[in-house]
Amino acid sequence: MDSNILRQAGLSPREADVYLVLLRLGSVQVSRIAKETGFHRTNIYDTLEKLKEKGLVSLVEMKGVMYFSAANPSRLLEYLEERKESIEKLIPDLMKLSKFPKDE
Numbered sequence: 001m002d003s004n005i006l007r008q009a010g011l012s013p014r015e016a017d018v019y020l021v022l023l024r025l026g027s028v029q030v031s032r033i034a035k036e037t038g039f040h041r042t043n044i045y046d047t048l049e050k051l052k053e054k055g056l057v058s059l060v061e062m063k064g065v066m067y068f069s070a071a072n073p074s075r076l077l078e079y080l081e082e083r084k085e086s087i088e089k090l091i092p093d094l095m096k097l098s099k100f101p102k103d104e
Contacts, residue, residue: 003017006076011051011056015047015051017039019057027068028068028069029068030044048068054079055075056070056075056076057070
């Protein structure tokens with residue numbers, strides 16, 4: 001699957017690639033994500049943290065080993081709705097800064 005659609009939804013290229021790998025593989029360790037994506041492990045941890053903040057990744061510790069998995073793809077719609085609501089709250093302040101008529 002092409003990750004461009006996920007990028008258009010607000011994910012970085014690395015986030016999109018990692019999320020797709022997790023969807024395809026299920027619950028895996030960072031080493032497996034690194035092997036599949038070719039990204040350095042340090043970058044993957046950073047990316048996983050960002051995806052976790054967006055609610056798109058979860059982690060489970062089993063016997064001292066961390067496993068990561070993708071959230072249900074329907075969570076992407078919830079994430080987009082949250083972003084939309086945040087932007088809608090900003091509009092009045094942005095309009096105050098702009099020179100556009102208030103009814104546009």
